Amino acid sequence: MARTTGSDGEKTEAAVREAAVSLIARLGYQAMSMRQLAAEVGVQAAALYRYFPTKEDLLFTLMREHMEGLLKAWGAARPASADPVIRLAAYVENHIAFHIERRHATHVSNMELRSLSHERLTQILKMRTAYEKELRTILRDGLEAGAFEIDDTGLTAMALIQMMTGVIVWFRPGERLSLAEVTASYLSMTMRLVGATISHSTARPSGRAGNAVAL
Amino acid sequence: MARTTGSDGEKTEAAVREAAVSLIARLGYQAMSMRQLAAEVGVQAAALYRYFPTKEDLLFTLMREHMEGLLKAWGAARPASADPVIRLAAYVENHIAFHIERRHATHVSNMELRSLSHERLTQILKMRTAYEKELRTILRDGLEAGAFEIDDTGLTAMALIQMMTGVIVWFRPGERLSLAEVTASYLSMTMRLVGATISHSTARPSGRAGNAVAL
């Protein structure tokens, strides 16, 4: 046999990406074999090499696109307001929504950094640092404006990101808590953690921020 | 050649454990080969099988002992006081100190769960759940006593543990912040996060708790 009826390059590539994210998240990059991935897609292992030259290229592509998506999502969600409380609320909401929607891809991006070559690791970390810097800027602005009470901006940013990203470890949609409930709770925990005082801004596109502070 | 001069079973086994924790933390369990581990110890691969019947047995032993150590450390650090603020402060201090001291082992225990067989995974998760339950109990007691303001006890416990454990990702001893500074910051963030009111207890063995609340 050779080319199969109905075979389509674009569809196969998409199926490979999807199956790879799922398998790597579940088994780990090293534990997933190319034959296993091919079987999941319904194809022979050799066919994978039409789309990704090596196994590591596949991993890198998945991670890069995940990080690009995260930065793009934040770019779209970033509020126009200068109020640090509103900006922080938007950051938390975007972060949680994005990561819960892509649990598997997040797992891959967080756990498989060590499987990348040095230069590719650097590329991914650059994107990650840029994303974290956005949060540090919000915290610093809030601190300078007297809206937050924070010991150390960098440490607080890491603690918040760690706390928020951790949601993918235990959260399962359709269980005890809804996404909205979880987001509301994380918002109020975040606002208390940074010692936010109540925001006096009139425009509040993110209605939960006020609530969070009040709690 | 065979037995080498100065060879000692106990010393070799200890060297194997130490090298394995370090290698698995750095490379991942699947990526570390038994030959690589043996080379690190300065021995042939076959010699490892005198101490651990399989590679997975080695991993499981490391993880089980890590979790046992964590539970034992908390058992020793657990304060006699009934004050939830004091108990929470002790939990945070113990958690951070234990995990920073054993960064590599913590990495292994958190990242390699998927490499365990089903029944061994269950064993480890049972210990982990018991440890997390201690925190949930403290939070619930504090909530009922009116000392904390918390949306959801379970969710808050997970968020706190995620935040605290995350310290091993970025903290390096001897850099910008000292262990004491990091611990103090995490304590104040924790107390604010749970909405702790000032503890009125007279006995305060963990002096930082009061400070944390005050911040």
Add this chain to the structure above:
DNA sequence: GCACTAATAAAACGAACGTTCAATTAATTC
């Protein structure tokens, strides 16, 4: 110093790995 045990080396096992290559067939173009 002789028997015995502990600790290791050396070599080999079959299986699985990532990857390559040539052959083959489906779809597309003209």
Add this chain to the structure above:
DNA sequence: GAATTAATTGAACGTTCGTTTTATTAGTGC
């Protein structure tokens, strides 16, 4: 409908894997 291109198979390559077996040497007890 012939020529061309796209997509895939099946077989094979050399390497490495976890593990086992056997032999050999260092230390220990008497």
